[in-house]
Amino acid sequence: MRQTPIGNPIRRVDAVAKAAGTLKYVADYHFDDMLYAKMVRSAVPRGKILSIDLPDLPTGYYFISHKDIPEGGKNQLQMIKSDYKCFAENEVRFIGETIGLLVGPDRGELEELLSKVDISYETQPYSVTIEEGLECKGGPFVGDDNLFCDFTIDKGDVDKVFKNADRIFEDEIRTGWQEHVHLETNGAVALCEGDKFVIYVSAQCPFYVRKSIAGLINRPYEDVIVRQTATGGAFGGKEHFPDVLAGPLLVATYTIGKPVQLIFDRFEDSAYSVKRHPSRTRFKTAVDDKGNIIAMDIDVVYNAGGYESCSYVVLQRGVFHATGVYNIPNSRVRGRAVATNTFPSDAFRGFGAPQTLFAVETHLNHIADSLHIDPLELKRRHFLKKGDVTVTNGHINENVVLPEMLQQVLDQSGYPEKVRTYEKGSYKGIGISFYNHGGAFTGNGEQMIIKAKVRLKKNRNGTVDLLIGSTEMGQGLQTALIKIVADALQIDPKYVRYPNPDTSKVADSGPTVASRSTMIVGKIAERAALSLKERWNESDELTVEEEYEHPEGFPWDQATFQGDAYIGYGWGACVVEVEVDPLTFEVNTTGIWSSHDVGVAIDELVVHGQVNGGIIQSLGYAAMEKLDFSQKTGFKQVGLSDYIIPTSMDFPSQRCTLVENPYEYGPSGAKGMGELVFNGASAAYVDAVSRAVNRPIYSIPIPPETITELIS
Amino acid sequence: MITEIRFFLNNREVSITTDPLKRLLDVLRDDFHLFGTKEACGEGECGACSVLKDDKIITTCMVPVGAIQGASIMTIEGLRESERGRTIIEAFADGGAVQCGFCIPGMVIAAESLLAEHPHPTDEQIRLGIAGNLCRCTGYDLIVDSIRLASERGDGLW
Numbered sequence A: 001m002r003q004t005p006i007g008n009p010i011r012r013v014d015a016v017a018k019a020a021g022t023l024k025y026v027a028d029y030h031f032d033d034m035l036y037a038k039m040v041r042s043a044v045p046r047g048k049i050l051s052i053d054l055p056d057l058p059t060g061y062y063f064i065s066h067k068d069i070p071e072g073g074k075n076q077l078q079m080i081k082s083d084y085k086c087f088a089e090n091e092v093r094f095i096g097e098t099i100g101l102l103v104g105p106d107r108g109e110l111e112e113l114l115s116k117v118d119i120s121y122e123t124q125p126y127s128v129t130i131e132e133g134l135e136c137k138g139g140p141f142v143g144d145d146n147l148f149c150d151f152t153i154d155k156g157d158v159d160k161v162f163k164n165a166d167r168i169f170e171d172e173i174r175t176g177w178q179e180h181v182h183l184e185t186n187g188a189v190a191l192c193e194g195d196k197f198v199i200y201v202s203a204q205c206p207f208y209v210r211k212s213i214a215g216l217i218n219r220p221y222e223d224v225i226v227r228q229t230a231t232g233g234a235f236g237g238k239e240h241f242p243d244v245l246a247g248p249l250l251v252a253t254y255t256i257g258k259p260v261q262l263i264f265d266r267f268e269d270s271a272y273s274v275k276r277h278p279s280r281t282r283f284k285t286a287v288d289d290k291g292n293i294i295a296m297d298i299d300v301v302y303n304a305g306g307y308e309s310c311s312y313v314v315l316q317r318g319v320f321h322a323t324g325v326y327n328i329p330n331s332r333v334r335g336r337a338v339a340t341n342t343f344p345s346d347a348f349r350g351f352g353a354p355q356t357l358f359a360v361e362t363h364l365n366h367i368a369d370s371l372h373i374d375p376l377e378l379k380r381r382h383f384l385k386k387g388d389v390t391v392t393n394g395h396i397n398e399n400v401v402l403p404e405m406l407q408q409v410l411d412q413s414g415y416p417e418k419v420r421t422y423e424k425g426s427y428k429g430i431g432i433s434f435y436n437h438g439g440a441f442t443g444n445g446e447q448m449i450i451k452a453k454v455r456l457k458k459n460r461n462g463t464v465d466l467l468i469g470s471t472e473m474g475q476g477l478q479t480a481l482i483k484i485v486a487d488a489l490q491i492d493p494k495y496v497r498y499p500n501p502d503t504s505k506v507a508d509s510g511p512t513v514a515s516r517s518t519m520i521v522g523k524i525a526e527r528a529a530l531s532l533k534e535r536w537n538e539s540d541e542l543t544v545e546e547e548y549e550h551p552e553g554f555p556w557d558q559a560t561f562q563g564d565a566y567i568g569y570g571w572g573a574c575v576v577e578v579e580v581d582p583l584t585f586e587v588n589t590t591g592i593w594s595s596h597d598v599g600v601a602i603d604e605l606v607v608h609g610q611v612n613g614g615i616i617q618s619l620g621y622a623a624m625e626k627l628d629f630s631q632k633t634g635f636k637q638v639g640l641s642d643y644i645i646p647t648s649m650d651f652p653s654q655r656c657t658l659v660e661n662p663y664e665y666g667p668s669g670a671k672g673m674g675e676l677v678f679n680g681a682s683a684a685y686v687d688a689v690s691r692a693v694n695r696p697i698y699s700i701p702i703p704p705e706t707i708t709e710l711i712s
Numbered sequence B: 001m002i003t004e005i006r007f008f009l010n011n012r013e014v015s016i017t018t019d020p021l022k023r024l025l026d027v028l029r030d031d032f033h034l035f036g037t038k039e040a041c042g043e044g045e046c047g048a049c050s051v052l053k054d055d056k057i058i059t060t061c062m063v064p065v066g067a068i069q070g071a072s073i074m075t076i077e078g079l080r081e082s083e084r085g086r087t088i089i090e091a092f093a094d095g096g097a098v099q100c101g102f103c104i105p106g107m108v109i110a111a112e113s114l115l116a117e118h119p120h121p122t123d124e125q126i127r128l129g130i131a132g133n134l135c136r137c138t139g140y141d142l143i144v145d146s147i148r149l150a151s152e153r154g155d156g157l158w
Helices: A015-019 A107-115 A130-134 A158-164 A206-217 A242-256 A266-271 A311-320 A353-371 A375-380 A402-413 A415-421 A445-450 A477-489 A517-534 A604-623 A681-693 A704-711 B024-031 B083-095 B104-117 B123-129 B141-153
Strands: A035-041 A047-053 A062-064 A098-104 A118-123 A147-155 A167-175 A187-193 A196-201 A224-228 A260-263 A279-287 A293-305 A331-339 A428-438 A453-458 A464-467 A542-547 A569-580 A587-597 A655-658 B003-009 B012-018 B050-053 B056-059 B072-074
Touching: A015 B083, A015 B104, A035 A107, A035 A242, A047 A098, A062 A242, A098 A107, A098 A242, A098 A260, A130 A293, A130 A331, A147 A311, A158 A279, A158 A293, A167 A353, A187 A242, A196 A206, A196 A242, A206 A224, A206 A242, A242 A260, A279 A353, A293 A311, A293 A353, A311 A331, A311 A353, A353 A375, A353 A428, A353 A604, A353 A681, A375 A402, A375 A428, A402 A415, A402 A428, A402 A569, A402 A587, A402 A655, A415 A428, A428 A681, A453 A517, A464 A477, A464 A517, A477 A517, A517 A542, A569 A681, A587 A604, A587 A681, A604 A655, A604 A681, A604 B141, A681 A704, B012 B024, B050 B104, B056 B104, B083 B104, B083 B141, B104 B123, B104 B141, B123 B141
Parallel strands: A035 A260, A196 A224, A293 A331, A587 A655, B003 B072
Antiparallel strands: A035 A098, A047 A118, A062 A098, A147 A331, A167 A279, A187 A196, A187 A260, A279 A293, A428 A569, A453 A464, A453 A542, A569 A587, B003 B012, B050 B056, B050 B072
């Protein structure tokens, strides 16, 4: 039996080294003879490259381009889709697309040379917005319709219900780009080690990087070793994007034979990196004469930018979360990801779910307004519960504790009383939102695609090494998994070591994405530890390896998207209270309350930190993180003086609680939670502001200037 | 143009002969190999490159090394050797202030600067004290709690 509950906080294993500044991030690595690289990028959103004129390169300086890819190598990055080119060849699809690398020993000289590279283009009309993409402005550049993907899922009989509906509500909700702003920018170093190539990189998924770039030089995966360096934040921005640095660097080091470092400065990292997908979600919702929602017809479009990368998968998650935490008896959801000439959109905490969850919450608020009831009344009436059928005709397989979570946030926030006393338009408002997040890969992806493995090694001195590809990027995974293994082995966590992965030395436990690492990898690690415990006395040194086992009885058809898209969900409820300045329309947030079901917390302090950070990032998304297209630099708000993220002064301290709800298939009952905590606060904030100014709101972000426009 | 700059670095007198317009950040990282000082924005917005100059907090990406002639510079590498520094670091570790860690050395410097001025700060003073340091992971609450914890544990140190 366990002596103390696993959730009791321990000191994070990486905390002191990080606080004392002794932990090495990628920019802190230096190698003999190391050269530096600067990226040569497209300056136009769409066009044909006519010529590239280089200045005279001094000795020891190189220009690396697609021409340096050796025979047999393919000029592509193998992400989920392999359409992303390592180097643009004849055409460019967006501002900032990689054309080449300038490489050499002096960074100042490289800057100077870069300013003298002269590329001429035959420019073409380009598309930026979802509408321009759908209209194929300038002619389609993906297929004949600019659509990377287009699919529909049906539940019940939507058409029949609409014929007999009492009332029908139509709505259109939009969300904008969001930049990750991991405090550490993207960076990587490539070098040769014997006959192998090594990439040091700030990244979430070292095995993804290896798979993505080995084909550039026509080598097997094993010939490219990826070593993850301490990663200063990622949030999805270091899921596939590190390939965009590592690929050209690999070609450079292959060609030159010396170590080459590429570290983005903040301007580059914000102007020329992937973003959260902007979205447009249209609803047609049927309501019966008792005010119950009986059908929803939903049309979701995500702006995917110039390459598909992982947009199809992001869109799937958006579509599967489009009816929120509600049981809608009949639904149809169509999803499309449209190509535009903007920097590719990619993974960002929530992975497509935040857009549709914001949309459905806001849409329900609008319906509630029309029905003259509080949104909470409309929403709680439709809460999903165990056994309910999902949009993909699967089932909710767990007890849903939303009513308990709701009670907590109501009690703490005083929501019922405040709703009564804050009149609409009184410049005071309180808002509420509900959300969930399906844990791990969709459907049977863990079983069919990922096939995660975990390796544990017992050493002679009695310590145990956890050798996996999963990464610490700030979310606390090293601490969580060490606790899980130590708990199963019944040893002190200090005897378990979990080094940053090196793909030549660890088992591939899958990418560190999709809120899967504690829930899926943690469960395999728990089984591996129990197996090691059983065999502990067999030998002084011992290695055990375990593989993912899919629970029985959760059917899924990936071809038709039918069945249990997710076996377990995390759940959330959030209340936000605001005061709006009647002159400047600046919003002062006066209270934030949340309750979450993460199964069982593996470390309550780590979960607390995730909740706080996720909610503030979500409030930034709604309140201030405005990102517009610019013909000059791709995005207008580049750098941290223009792209505004929350500071310590922008939001008050939060009250957050958990409702324990052990998940049968997770380690010690844990579910995923890193993305869940991002998914809902933006809707609660917008609800509060909307009530305070008595105006419906249809899109985010809503900085003060946008609220001013709403009022006038 | 190349000039000799003499200053005190973590209580030790040092000199460097360099372009006086070189950023202090680059001097610390490239010439003195002090990697605890991080670059995150390069425009004085985020505070990741904070150090103390004559006990006042500065962002080293905005300061040319020529401007510190004769000054005393304290980086995280120096601060962590002091009891005050250790107290803040331990409190950050115990209070859950650290996630990705990239902003944290700068936060520790900001906490030292704040506590030197307000040994027992209110939460409002703490929030103001770290307002120049951006963190994308924590939402700041546990950093505020940890600075309060450092203030309590280090009673009398400041």
